[in-house]
Amino acid sequence: MAIRRGRGYAAVNYPTGMNLGGDPSQALIHATTTGTFVVSLSSVDLGQGLKTVVAQCAAEVLGLPYGNILVDTADTDTGPHCMGTFASRGTHRVGNAVIMAATEAREVMLAVAADELEVDAGDLETDGSGFVQVKGAEQKRIHITDLALAAHFKQGRTISGRGIFLKEKNDPVPETGEMDPDSCQAHACTVAVVDVDDETGVVEVVTMYNAYEIGRALNPATVAQQVEGGAWMGMSHALFEATEPYYPARSHGPADFSEYLMPTAADIPEQHSAILERPAESGPFGAKGIGEMTANAPIPAIANAIYDACGVRLTAMPFTPERVLRGLDALTGG
Amino acid sequence: MASTVVSLRLNGRPAEFLARPGTSLLSSLRDSLGLMAAKRGCAQGGCGTCTVLLDGRPVMSCLVAVETIEGASVRTLEGVAADDGRLDAVQSAFLDGFATQCGFCTAGMIMVAESLLAGNPDPSRDEVVEAISGNVCRCTGYASIIAAILDAARRKREVDVV
Structure with a gap:
């Protein structure tokens, strides 16, 4: 009886977006009286960090501090x-829509600034700290708060922009089946x-690489979190989680957190992660989607590692001790 | 049965409210007192996100009948930062170490860490893991949370030395 170590790997290509009805998303942006830009969306942030990255996209295009963006x-x-x-x-999708909306809003913002500063809008730039200034003559500038006040109460203009991302639905070529159903693919x-303990059948994940x-990591911290949190979830699917009972009767099924097994802090492997950036042409600043992938x-990688070990x-799934032991018995004719 | 008046010390201040028999501490905090940091995850003691400190000990507030703790001292995440809003060592370490994603487990994780570090200023990694073993996180994979609690311990020790 022994602990047997094994190593396995698996790769995934994952499409970003889908091919149903064009898969669109829209965004609207407008400035408040004091120069906060409100990004209005129906896209929900349920913890995945969408508000963070779309606010980054809006701030980048508008040339304003991140704190000037409010995502609603x-x-x-x-x-x-x-x-x-x-x-x-x-x-x-939403990143692209926000970039389009912010581009339109930026044009209005610069036009308002041009009237206030009595210069041509083409000669203006943003300094990233909240000012719009004349290129080469930075002392001639206006703060976004004064600019927004002027738009609202003097010039009578709305600083706003509209954005949409729509990739037309793509039907397969009848002769070949060829089609273009997604916008880009991430790889991992x-x-x-x-x-593997060959006496108890327990599998422990020691390390994951x-x-x-992913195209471009718009926010490296949230990317790292998604990659390592997702790897944990994959390991959880592989070894622990099942809503169906292991045995035929429903009464053996998990009914609550004490029976629905998942790894907690004591079960986590050491993780090492590397992010490669090859910007996607269609992505917002080159980003691809890495939500679900x-x-x-991790799941087939763990299956392959078990095979390598024993x-x-x-x-x-899940690769329970019982299934491992039955597999070992089958190998030895036991 | 009639409701009873329950008096507690809540985050250092007196609190008094009406509770129906069997009302949990969690429901009292959220529904009667408007303190929403402690979350209602599973409501059966399995996830840890409702953790608060009861006389200094971490408890799952969904399992505590509030009429049984008359006069006790309760601390929630709302009472962790200084009155001027300055974050404490655990909160700062969670923020700087990005030990959160969706945030649903964070209040419970921080309260468990507060309790651990109050009694053990220099915990080992295993002791941190044991302390948060009753708290479920579905986003982070736990590594950043463990690192943040160890970092918070270092920060607290440095402050104590100064």
Whole structure:
């Protein structure tokens, strides 16, 4: 009886967005009286960090500090249309829509500044700290708060912009089946190192190495969190989680958190992650979607590592001690 | 049965409210007192996100019948930062170490860490893991949370030395 170590890997190509009804999302941006830019969306942030990255996109295009952006996702009945946050599409679709809206709003912002400063809008630039200034003559400038006040109460203009991302639905070529259903694909690979106890059948994930090609990491901290949190979730699917009972009777099924098993802090492997950036032409600043894919590759990687460790090829999740032991018994004719 | 008046010390101040029999501490905090940091995750003691400190000990507030703790001292996440809003060492370490994603588990994680570090200023990694073993996080994979609590311990020790 021994602990057997094994290593396995698996790779995933994951599409960003889907091919249903054009998969559109819209964004509206307007400036308040004091120069806060409100990004109105129906796209919901349920913790994935969408508000963070779309605020970054808006700030980058407008040339204003991040703190000047307020993302409002209040109401899907009254907000601009969004298909939803699924298919790893949020950052890509909504980011693009926000960039388009912010580009239009920036044009108005510069036109208002041009009238206030009595210069040509083409000679203006943003300094990133809240001022619009004349290129080469930076002392001639106006702060976004004064600019917004002038637009509202003097010039009578709205500083606003409209944005939409729409990739037309793509039908397959009848002769070849060829089609273009997504906007780009992210790529990833997980290497898992596991220890299999051949007496108890318990599998422990020791280390996971994650390599992700994601276009551009708009926010490296949230990317790292998504990659490693997703790897944990993949490991959880692989080894623990099942809503169906392991045994035929429903009474053996998990009914609450004490029976629905998932790894907690004591079960986590050491993780090493590498992010590769090859910007996608269609992505906002080159970003691809990496929502769902992060939980994909860890599962087959762990299955392959178990096979490498003890020769048991498991094809049904979760890879429970019982299944490992039955596999070992089958190998030895026991 | 009639409701009873419950008196507590809540985040250092007296609090008094009406509770129906069997009302949980969590429901009292959220529904009667308007303190929304402690979350209602599973409402059966399985997820830890409702954790608060009861006389200094971490408890799952969904499992505590509030009429049984008359006169006790309760501390929630709302009472962790200084009165001027300055974050304490645990909160700062969570923020700087990005030990959160959706935020639903964060209040419970921080309260458990507060309790751990109050009794053990220099915990090992295993002791941190044991302390948060009753708290479920679905986003982070836990590593950043463990690192943040160890970082908070370092920060607190440095402050104490100064």
